Amino acid sequence: MDLDVLFLSRFQFGLTIMFHYLFPPLSIGLGVIMVVTEGTYLKTKNKQYEAMARFWTKIFAVVFAMGVATGIVMEFEFGTNWATYSRYVGDVFGSPLAAEGIFAFFLESGFLAVLVFGWDRVSPKMHFFSTVMVSLGSMFSAVWIVVANSWMQTPTGYHIVGEGMTARAEITDFWAMVFNPSSVDRLVHTLIGAFILGAFFVMSITAWYILHRRHLEMAKQSFTIALVIGTIASLAALLSGHTQANTVSVTQPAKLATFEGHFRTGPADLYLFGIPNAEEERVDFGLSIPGGLSFLLHNDFTTPVTGLDQFPVEDRPPLQIPFQTYHLMVALGMYFIFITLLASFFRWRGALFDKRWMMWVFVFSIIGPYIANQAGWIAAEVGRQPWIVHGLLRTSDALSKAVQAEEVLTSIILFTVIYLFLLAIWLYIMNEKIKAGPEEPALAATAREGGLLDTMTSRTGTGGPSLTDPREKTRSSDDSGKENK
Amino acid sequence: MDLNIFWFILMGVLLTGYAILDGFDLGVGIVHLFVKKDEERRILMNSIGPLWDGNEVWLVTFGGAMFAAFPHAYATAFSGFYLPFMLLLFALIFRAVSMEFRSKQEMRWWRRMWDVAFTTASTIGTFLFGVAVGNMMKGLPIGSDMEFQGTLLxxxxxxxLLIGVFAVSTFAMHGSIYLYLKTESDLQKRIHRWMWTTFGIFLVLYIFTTMATLISLPSAVTNFRDIPWAWVVVVLNVLAIANIPRAIYLGKPGYAFISSAATIAALTFLFGFALFPNMIVSSLDPSWNLTIYNAASSQKTLGIMRWMAIIGMPFVLSYTIAIYWIFRGKTKLGKFSY
Known part of the structure; x- marks a missing residue:
C-alpha cells in the first residue's frame, strides 16, 4: 500500500498548499496597495484616501486571518506526512522556517493588531508605520519560505552525512544555502506574482464600483494606483520569468525540457501551446517558434538545449501537468501585460473609466492572476519530481513511516469538507464587504449616489482639513501632478 | 553552554510563552458560551482580538525551532500524533476563523454557529495539547528506527486524557482571570464567580494530576535526585497556585493573573524537566529514546540558529510588549471591533 500513502500524501499537500496559497499572495499584494493608499492620505490629507485605506484594511484582515489559519497546517504537514523528508532535511530546511517565525510572523502579527484594531489608538503616523511593517512582514515570510523551497530545487551549502537510511543533509554554509542559485530569481518572481494579484484584485473591485457608479471618486483613485502597480509588475514578471528560465536551464534542465516538451537534445522550439506526447516523444497539436527556446536562452536559434533524452526515464518529471501549467502561466502573463498596457493607455488619454467593456474585463480578470500564481507553482513543484530535494531525495522515499493510507485519506476528506466550507464562507463575507463598500468620508455621508458630485467639487476646494504643517500642501500638489500622468 | 541544552531550554521558553499567552486566548474560548448576550460575547472575543494571532506565532515558532533544532523529535512526534494533530489543526483553524467571521453578519443562527465553533475549537485544541503533553510524559512506543509503532488507541x-482535561481546566481559569481584567460592571461581576469556579476545578485536577504522575510515572521525578534545586520550582509552583485565590480574595486580579501565568510557566518547566535530557521517551526500550543529542541537528546548525534567536528574540519581546501596551485597559466595542 506504499503507493497509496505516497499518492494521498502528495494529494493532501497539494490540496492544502493550493488552498493556503489563495491568501498569502493576496496579503502581500494588497499590503503594497494599502501602503501606497495610506501614504498618499498622510501626504495629501485627502479623506477619500483614508476611507479607501480603511476599506482595504478590512478586506486585508479577512484575507490575513484565512492565511494564518491555513498556514499553520503547512508547518505541521512536513512532520505529519513527510517525516523521513523532515529527518533528511531538517538540519538545512528547518532554519529558514524558524527564521520565518522569528523574523516575519511576529512582525506581521504584532503590527497587524495595530493595523486592524488600532485606528483610534495610535497616531496616524504610527498607524502608517504599522501598515508598512505588516507589508514588509508579509514579504519577509515569502523570503524565508521561498528560500527553503528554492533549496529543494537547487540545493547548495550542504553536505550529506551518513549512509542509507540514516543519511541526511547538513548545513556547511548558511549563506550559500540562503542564496542558492534559484532563490533570488524565484523570490522576485513570487513577489511579482503577488503584486499582480493584489493589483488585479483591487482593479476588479473598483471596476465593479465604477460600473455601478458607486464610490466613484475613491474607486477611480484606487484603480489608478492598482493599475500603475499592475502594469509595472506585469512587465517585471516577463523579465523575471525570462531570467528564471535561464537559471532553470542550467540548474534543472530536465524541468525546463519538460516545460517546453523538448525531448531530443538539439535546437529547441518555443511552444505557444500543444499536447506533449511522451510515447512518441513529440508535441501534438502544437504551435511553436522553431528554435525559439534556443534563442531565448542563448540568443541563437540553433544552439542545442538539453532534452529529456539526457535523463533516465525514472528521473524525468511527469510531462503533461508541468507543460500545461507552465504554458498557462506564460499565456496569462502575456495577457496581464496586454490588458494593463491597454488600460494605462486609455487612462493616460483620460477615457478609461468611460469604457464600460474595459471595466467589465477587469471585474473578471481577477481570475487570471489567481490561476497564474497557482499554475506557476504547480509547474515548479511537479517539474521538480520525481525529486523532493532535487537530485538528493526522491519524493517516494520521503514519507512518514508511521502513517497509514487510511489516516491520510481521513484527513484528506476532512480537509476537503472544511476547506470547501471555509471557501464558501470566505467568498460570501468578501462579497458582502465589497457590496457594502468603503464608508464615504463625512462630506458625502448624507447621500450616496447623488452626493458624488458634491464630493468631487468639494474635494477640489478644500482637500480636507490638514492636521499637520503647511508643507503638506505643496507636497500634495506635487502628488496630484504625478497622479495625472 | 552546550548548544543542545541551550536549544532544549529555548524550546521550553517558546512553549512557555505559547502556553501563557495563547493559554488565555484558548481559555476565553472555553468559557465563551457561558455569556449569553450578543454584546458580551463580542466583548469576550474582542478582548483577545488584537492579541491571539501574535500569541499563536509562539506555537508556529516553537514548531519551526523544533524542526530545525531537533528534526528527529519533530518528525517522530508529528507523524506519530498524526490524527490528533490533524484534529488540532482543524481546531486552530476554526478558532481563528470563528472570531473573524462571527460578527460580520447579523443573523442569529450565524452568530450562534461561530460561537459554538469558537468554544468547541478552543476546548478541543487545549484538550489535544494536554493529551500530547501527557503522552510525551508517559512515553511512546518508539522503535529502534525512531519511528512511532503504535496506533491511535x-x-x-x-x-x-487526564492531562488533556487538566489543560482545559488550567486555561479556563487563566482565561477567566484575564477576562476579569478586561471587563467591567455586571459582566465583570459574573466573571468574578467564574474565577472561583474554574480555580476550584483546576485545584482538584491539579492534586489529582500530581498524584497520578507520582504514582504512575516514577521516572518523572528521577531528575530531582541529580538536580535538587529544581525543588524550588515545585515550591514556587505551589505558592503561585496558593496566591491565585488570595489575590482574587484581596481584589488584586492583576496578581492573580501573574500567579496563574507563573503556575503555567512552572508546569511547563516541570514537564521539560521530567523529560530532560530526552525529547521523546520510548516505552519499548530506553536505549531507543530520542534525546537532545541523537535527535538534534548538527552543531553548526544549532550555532546558526542560536544567532537567529539572539538577534530575533529582542524584537519579538519588544513587539509583544508594545502590542500589549497599546491594547491595555478594558475592552470596549468600537467601529473596528470584531
Whole structure:
C-alpha cells in the first residue's frame, strides 16, 4: 500500500498548499496597495484616501486571518506526512522556517493588531508605520519560505552525512544555502506574482464600483494606483520569468525540457501551446517558434538545449501537468501585460473609466492572476519530481513511516469538507464587504449616489482639513501632478 | 553552554510563552458560551482580538525551532500524533476563523454557529495539547528506527486524557482571570464567580494530576535526585497556585493573573524537566529514546540558529510588549471591533 500513502500524501499537500496559497499572495499584494493608499492620505490629507485605506484594511484582515489559519497546517504537514523528508532535511530546511517565525510572523502579527484594531489608538503616523511593517512582514515570510523551497530545487551549502537510511543533509554554509542559485530569481518572481494579484484584485473591485457608479471618486483613485502597480509588475514578471528560465536551464534542465516538451537534445522550439506526447516523444497539436527556446536562452536559434533524452526515464518529471501549467502561466502573463498596457493607455488619454467593456474585463480578470500564481507553482513543484530535494531525495522515499493510507485519506476528506466550507464562507463575507463598500468620508455621508458630485467639487476646494504643517500642501500638489500622468 | 541544552531550554521558553499567552486566548474560548448576550460575547472575543494571532506565532515558532533544532523529535512526534494533530489543526483553524467571521453578519443562527465553533475549537485544541503533553510524559512506543509503532488507541490512555482535561481546566481559569481584567460592571461581576469556579476545578485536577504522575510515572521525578534545586520550582509552583485565590480574595486580579501565568510557566518547566535530557521517551526500550543529542541537528546548525534567536528574540519581546501596551485597559466595542 506504499503507493497509496505516497499518492494521498502528495494529494493532501497539494490540496492544502493550493488552498493556503489563495491568501498569502493576496496579503502581500494588497499590503503594497494599502501602503501606497495610506501614504498618499498622510501626504495629501485627502479623506477619500483614508476611507479607501480603511476599506482595504478590512478586506486585508479577512484575507490575513484565512492565511494564518491555513498556514499553520503547512508547518505541521512536513512532520505529519513527510517525516523521513523532515529527518533528511531538517538540519538545512528547518532554519529558514524558524527564521520565518522569528523574523516575519511576529512582525506581521504584532503590527497587524495595530493595523486592524488600532485606528483610534495610535497616531496616524504610527498607524502608517504599522501598515508598512505588516507589508514588509508579509514579504519577509515569502523570503524565508521561498528560500527553503528554492533549496529543494537547487540545493547548495550542504553536505550529506551518513549512509542509507540514516543519511541526511547538513548545513556547511548558511549563506550559500540562503542564496542558492534559484532563490533570488524565484523570490522576485513570487513577489511579482503577488503584486499582480493584489493589483488585479483591487482593479476588479473598483471596476465593479465604477460600473455601478458607486464610490466613484475613491474607486477611480484606487484603480489608478492598482493599475500603475499592475502594469509595472506585469512587465517585471516577463523579465523575471525570462531570467528564471535561464537559471532553470542550467540548474534543472530536465524541468525546463519538460516545460517546453523538448525531448531530443538539439535546437529547441518555443511552444505557444500543444499536447506533449511522451510515447512518441513529440508535441501534438502544437504551435511553436522553431528554435525559439534556443534563442531565448542563448540568443541563437540553433544552439542545442538539453532534452529529456539526457535523463533516465525514472528521473524525468511527469510531462503533461508541468507543460500545461507552465504554458498557462506564460499565456496569462502575456495577457496581464496586454490588458494593463491597454488600460494605462486609455487612462493616460483620460477615457478609461468611460469604457464600460474595459471595466467589465477587469471585474473578471481577477481570475487570471489567481490561476497564474497557482499554475506557476504547480509547474515548479511537479517539474521538480520525481525529486523532493532535487537530485538528493526522491519524493517516494520521503514519507512518514508511521502513517497509514487510511489516516491520510481521513484527513484528506476532512480537509476537503472544511476547506470547501471555509471557501464558501470566505467568498460570501468578501462579497458582502465589497457590496457594502468603503464608508464615504463625512462630506458625502448624507447621500450616496447623488452626493458624488458634491464630493468631487468639494474635494477640489478644500482637500480636507490638514492636521499637520503647511508643507503638506505643496507636497500634495506635487502628488496630484504625478497622479495625472 | 552546550548548544543542545541551550536549544532544549529555548524550546521550553517558546512553549512557555505559547502556553501563557495563547493559554488565555484558548481559555476565553472555553468559557465563551457561558455569556449569553450578543454584546458580551463580542466583548469576550474582542478582548483577545488584537492579541491571539501574535500569541499563536509562539506555537508556529516553537514548531519551526523544533524542526530545525531537533528534526528527529519533530518528525517522530508529528507523524506519530498524526490524527490528533490533524484534529488540532482543524481546531486552530476554526478558532481563528470563528472570531473573524462571527460578527460580520447579523443573523442569529450565524452568530450562534461561530460561537459554538469558537468554544468547541478552543476546548478541543487545549484538550489535544494536554493529551500530547501527557503522552510525551508517559512515553511512546518508539522503535529502534525512531519511528512511532503504535496506533491511535495507544495515544488515548487514561493518563494523557487526564492531562488533556487538566489543560482545559488550567486555561479556563487563566482565561477567566484575564477576562476579569478586561471587563467591567455586571459582566465583570459574573466573571468574578467564574474565577472561583474554574480555580476550584483546576485545584482538584491539579492534586489529582500530581498524584497520578507520582504514582504512575516514577521516572518523572528521577531528575530531582541529580538536580535538587529544581525543588524550588515545585515550591514556587505551589505558592503561585496558593496566591491565585488570595489575590482574587484581596481584589488584586492583576496578581492573580501573574500567579496563574507563573503556575503555567512552572508546569511547563516541570514537564521539560521530567523529560530532560530526552525529547521523546520510548516505552519499548530506553536505549531507543530520542534525546537532545541523537535527535538534534548538527552543531553548526544549532550555532546558526542560536544567532537567529539572539538577534530575533529582542524584537519579538519588544513587539509583544508594545502590542500589549497599546491594547491595555478594558475592552470596549468600537467601529473596528470584531
Amino acid at each position: 495507544d495515544l488515548l490512555g487514561p493518563y494523557p
